[in-house]
Amino acid sequence: MNFNIEKSLIWSALKWDKFTFLKHFKKLFLIIFSVCFLVFFLGFITEIISEELLKKIFGYFSISFSLFLSLKILQIFFETKIKQPIILPLNEKAKNIADFLSFETAKIIFRAKKRTSSYLFLSVLDNFPNIRFIFLRILLDIKVLRKNLIKDFLEKGEDFEKVISRSLQIAIENKHSKIETQDLLLSLAEIDPFLRRILIQVHVSKQDFQDLLEWLKGVYSEKERFWEKESLRKKGSLAKQWTAGYTITLDKYSIDITEKIKRFFPFIGHEKELKEVENILAKTENNNVLIVGESGSSRKSIVENLAEKSLLGKCSTVLNFKRVVELDINSLVAGTKDSEELEFVLNKIFQETIRAGNIILVMNNFHNYVGQKSVLGTIDISNILCSYLNYSQFQMIAVTDYDGLHRDIGKNSALLAFFEKVEVIPKSEEDALKILLNRLYFFEKKHKVFICFQAIKQIIEMTSKYLPALPFPEKAISVLDETVSSYAKEKIILPKHVSKIITRKTEIPVGDLEEKEKNILLNLEELIHQRLINQEQAVKDIATCLKRARSEISTNQGPMGTFLFLGPTGVGKTETAKSLAEIYFGSENKMIRLDMSEFQETSDIARLIGSEKEPGFLTTQVKENPFSLVLLDELEKANSNIINLFLQVLDEGYLTDGFGRKINFKNTIIIATSNAGYEIILKAIEEKTEWEKVKKQIFDFLFQKGIFRPEFINRFDSVIVFKPLTKENLLDISELLLKKIVKKLETKGIKLVIEKPLKEKIVELSYNPTFGAREMKRVIQDRIENTLASGLLRGDLKKGDKVFIKTDNFDLEINQ
Amino acid sequence: MILKQYICWHFIDAPKAILKAWNNILCFSFNYFSLPLLFKTFFSYWKRFYFSYGKRFDLKKYSEAFSLNLMSRIIGAIIRFFVIIFGLIFSLVVFLICLIFLLIWILMPIWLIYLFLYGIKLI
Numbered sequence: 048m049n050f051n052i053e054k055s056l057i058w059s060a061l062k063w064d065k066f067t068f069l070k071h072f073k074k075l076f077l078i079i080f081s082v083c084f085l086v087f088f089l090g091f092i093t094e095i096i097s098e099e100l101l102k103k104i105f106g107y108f109s110i111s112f113s114l115f116l117s118l119k120i121l122q123i124f125f126e127t128k129i130k131q132p133i134i135l136p137l138n139e140k141a142k143n144i145a146d147f148l149s150f151e152t153a154k155i156i157f158r159a160k161k162r163t164s165s166y167l168f169l170s171v172l173d174n175f176p177n178i179r180f181i182f183l184r185i186l187l188d189i190k191v192l193r194k195n196l197i198k199d200f201l202e203k204g205e206d207f208e209k210v211i212s213r214s215l216q217i218a219i220e221n222k223h224s225k226i227e228t229q230d231l232l233l234s235l236a237e238i239d240p241f242l243r244r245i246l247i248q249v250h251v252s253k254q255d256f257q258d259l260l261e262w263l264k265g266v267y268s269e270k271e272r273f274w275e276k277e278s279l280r281k282k283g284s285l286a287k288q289w290t291a292g293y294t295i296t297l298d299k300y301s302i303d304i305t306e307k308i309k310r311f312f313p314f315i316g317h318e319k320e321l322k323e324v325e326n327i328l329a330k331t332e333n334n335n336v337l338i339v340g341e342s343g344s345s346r347k348s349i350v351e352n353l354a355e356k357s358l359l360g361k362c363s364t365v366l367n368f369k370r371v372v373e374l375d376i377n378s379l380v381a382g383t384k385d386s387e388e389l390e391f392v393l394n395k396i397f398q399e400t401i402r403a404g405n406i407i408l409v410m411n412n413f414h415n416y417v418g419q420k421s422v423l424g425t426i427d428i429s430n431i432l433c434s435y436l437n438y439s440q441f442q443m444i445a446v447t448d449y450d451g452l453h454r455d456i457g458k459n460s461a462l463l464a465f466f467e468k469v470e471v472i473p474k475s476e477e478d479a480l481k482i483l484l485n486r487l488y489f490f491e492k493k494h495k496v497f498i499c500f501q502a503i504k505q506i507i508e509m510t511s512k513y514l515p516a517l518p519f520p521e522k523a524i525s526v527l528d529e530t531v532s533s534y535a536k537e538k539i540i541l542p543k544h545v546s547k548i549i550t551r552k553t554e555i556p557v558g559d560l561e562e563k564e565k566n567i568l569l570n571l572e573e574l575i576h577q578r579l580i581n582q583e584q585a586v587k588d589i590a591t592c593l594k595r596a597r598s599e600i601s602t603n604q605g606p607m608g609t610f611l612f613l614g615p616t617g618v619g620k621t622e623t624a625k626s627l628a629e630i631y632f633g634s635e636n637k638m639i640r641l642d643m644s645e646f647q648e649t650s651d652i653a654r655l656i657g658s659e660k661e662p663g664f665l666t667t668q669v670k671e672n673p674f675s676l677v678l679l680d681e682l683e684k685a686n687s688n689i690i691n692l693f694l695q696v697l698d699e700g701y702l703t704d705g706f707g708r709k710i711n712f713k714n715t716i717i718i719a720t721s722n723a724g725y726e727i728i729l730k731a732i733e734e735k736t737e738w739e740k741v742k743k744q745i746f747d748f749l750f751q752k753g754i755f756r757p758e759f760i761n762r763f764d765s766v767i768v769f770k771p772l773t774k775e776n777l778l779d780i781s782e783l784l785l786k787k788i789v790k791k792l793e794t795k796g797i798k799l800v801i802e803k804p805l806k807e808k809i810v811e812l813s814y815n816p817t818f819g820a821r822e823m824k825r826v827i828q829d830r831i832e833n834t835l836a837s838g839l840l841r842g843d844l845k846k847g848d849k850v851f852i853k854t855d856n857f858d859l860e861i862n863q
Numbered sequence: 864m865i866l867k868q869y870i871c872w873h874f875i876d877a878p879k880a881i882l883k884a885w886n887n888i889l890c891f892s893f894n895y896f897s898l899p900l901l902f903k904t905f906f907s908y909w910k911r912f913y914f915s916y917g918k919r920f921d922l923k924k925y926s927e928a929f930s931l932n933l934m935s936r937i938i939g940a941i942i943r944f945f946v947i948i949f950g951l952i953f954s955l956v957v958f959l960i961c962l963i964f965l966l967i968w969i970l971m972p973i974w975l976i977y978l979f980l981y982g983i984k985l986i
Contacts, residue, residue: 124872282891
């Protein structure tokens with residue numbers, strides 16, 4: 048590598064940089080000449096100073112002023128000429144790579160005491176004051192950092208040449224004209240052992256560090272000078288609006304977006320959509336736009352940016368200096384007495400819009416005002432609107448969502464024909480991060496808190512994972528707002544605060560695995576067995592899958608876990624699903640249960656995934672509660688086309704609903720149950736066939752009868768055959784069920800004593816391999832619960848009593 | 864070497880930047896007062912405010928609309944005239960200030976040396 052800083056273009060700047068101390072003299076001369084001028088002026092006016100002395104003061108003034116101005120000019124010369132030599136195109140095989148260094152980078156390298164990565168980083172800490180900004184945001188104290196570097200890592204640095212050549216590569220990748228400090232720092236983050244280590248310790252990835260450096264660049268970017276084109280454009284124009292007509296009625300019922308835009312945050316993303324909107328509006332015919340996108344995908348920011356571009360004269364000629372005005376239909380409805388008056392005012396507004404000649408009318412939630420609904424309190428302006436949309440001078444941007452487009456606007460083809468659709472996809476995670484960083488100061492100032500970078504990153508990651516149904520950036524902004532408002536007293540917003548907000552919103556325990564949760568996961572099998580007897584293999588498979596998902600090492604594309612439970616009724620298939628929902632998702636209510644026998648026709652698909660007539664039973668629930676257990680009960684009874692729908696869910700982890708939206712199933716556990724082939728299991732138990740053979744026999748049966756196809760079965764993570772319950776199992780189950788009654792009675796202060804003969808009697812009465820434990824529930828209900836209820840009602844059972852149940856006739860025996 | 868660089872910067876690079884800023888400010892003043900647009904629409908209706916002549920010819924209504932529309936054009940022309948004059952004066956002032964600044968900048972080294980020597984002479 049050819050690197051010689053002393054022969055580089057930037058060398059003279061480094062040499063002359065020694066004279067920066069002259070800036071202190073500049074300040075001194077400024078003070079002297081100001082004082083001299085003041086004294087001279089006062090003396091000259093009041094005539095209390097002699098002429099001789101006045102001359103001398105003027106002399107000092109002249110000298111100090113000329114010196115001040117000379118130093119100022121030299122400073123400008125140094126900043127604009129010496130520090131910025133000719134820019135050469137970046138090239139890895141150049142004669143001298145040092146020619147590509149920016150002044151700041153060259154200064155860091157020049158002042159490093161040794162040519163190693165660690166000395167370079169030390170020089171960054173000493174000579175690049177802006178670095179403080181980065182490390183403060185990732186909660187690192189620069190003094191401690193420096194101390195640790197000098198103490199343990201200074202002599203363990205990597206090769207200097209490696210750092211420089213990587214910096215050059217990064218600068219080329221980032222399309223920089225020089226090797227900036229940002230490129231050097233990124234290279235150090237990859238190569239220097241110390242910086243690499245501390246970034247890992249504070250959970251900041253290489254990409255995060257790059258995002259932070261980009262942000263730093265934005266924060267410390269050069270200030271705009273008033274004589275530059277961009278700054279002057281922002282002053283607008285005095286007389287441009289005079290060529291437009293008056294809009295008195297429109298002004299009364301509208302919000303002028305063009306007036307508001309000075310308060311907006313910078314526009315990030317959606318450049319393609321903005322270009323489309325501009326192109327449509329610039330046409331001579333059919334120049335109305337229908338912006339379609341999910342609420343919260345920052346559809347309005349496109350309109351706001353259009354207003355800004357138009358104000359600054361940056362659009363095409365026909366769109367420049369237009370007024371973008373949002374019609375406030377709600378205030379219009381509130382301000383008029385009846386539909387006739389409303390129609391009259393609307394006509395007036397639309398006429399004014401045409402006559403003014405410079406208006407782009409915006410209507411938010413357009414679907415609310417054009418659906419042909421005859422519901423009280425709603426209005427339909429589509430007829431009036433259609434008569435104006437014919438005119439090319441009438442320009443409109445209507446904003447709607449997919450539901451509104453299909454449900455209301457789509458039905459009115461005449462209206463829809465006047466618009467060209469622009470679909471807005473939610474912003475990417477990268478754009479959302481930039482937006483949050485841009486709004487950071489606003490939230491910090493408002494709530495007087497400090498938000499660390501890791502918290503921002505956590506918001507993006509967690510909203511993406513746990514709130515997949517909502518679009519970026521709205522969900523991220525809303526979580527940031529909620530976190531900052533909730534924890535403003537803590538002064539510093541950390542990732543743990545974000546996790547708590549997400550947990551509150553989704554009711555899912557998120558964030559670092561806490562001790563309690565770790566214990567749950569490690570003891571998952573025992574926990575499930577507290578509610579479920581037997582079925583060891585099933586429980587083991589499920590527990591393994593969950594441990595994998597929660598520790599985030601799974602690379603599975605599909606849902607968290609997919610299981611097919613086969614076996615006769617009453618063996619605990621549904622109970623397993625319920626206990627899993629409770630343990631993993633926190634509540635049995637997190638189970639979406641579908642009785643698949645209700646979906647036996649192809650026409651039932653619409654009921655499942657939604658259509659224009661109704662929301663999807665499954666898709667809506669999963670969209671609203673992405674962290675759920677989906678139980679498909681008696682799957683074999685569903686129509687084969689419906690079963691095929693689940694192929695994609697099991698494989699890819701999503702399902703396209705009736706509105707064309709992708710519904711994410713990646714955070715669900717899917718359990719399908721079926722008792723198809725249960726006769727084989729019962730027969731196998733009678734004949735004591737080997738269990739592995741039973742599974743094969745069941746599969747053969749399922750495929751032969753065409754109940755499930757092999758490719759469907761193969762897509763499940765695990766197919767579990769539940770064994771029928773033995774008498775011993777039923778004894779244990781009876782104890783579980785009776786314990787529930789014991790607990791309930793305990794709350795009333797009554798002690799119920801359960802003895803083995805009672806349990807045996809219950810099993811004797813309820814044992815039936817075909818119905819499993821289901822019969823037992825009935826026996827306990829009839830014999831035990833009824834007897835106890837009668838005793839309580841008669842007043843035989845009182846607080847403090849100890850009660851036994853006789854096995855022969857189920858009578859109560861009370862010891863007071 | 865550094866002196867050569869300085870001379871090059873002071874008499875070529877910096878005047879170029881001053882001329883660029885000068886051009887920006889002049890463009891701004893033309894845009895701010897919208898001078899070309901005002902000339903183009905000098906006799907247009909004021910704020911597009913006009914009365915319809917009606918579909919059928921009615922002398923009374925016609926003459927009323929004509930006189931009101933004429934008034935709208937005259938008001939527009941008067942306001943535009945004053946703004947054009949003000950805009951032209953502003954542009955001229957900007958032109959002169961920039962010219963003076965450019966001259967001062969070019970003569971700055973001589974002037975600074977003179978000021979320094981004159982100061983020494985006075986004390």
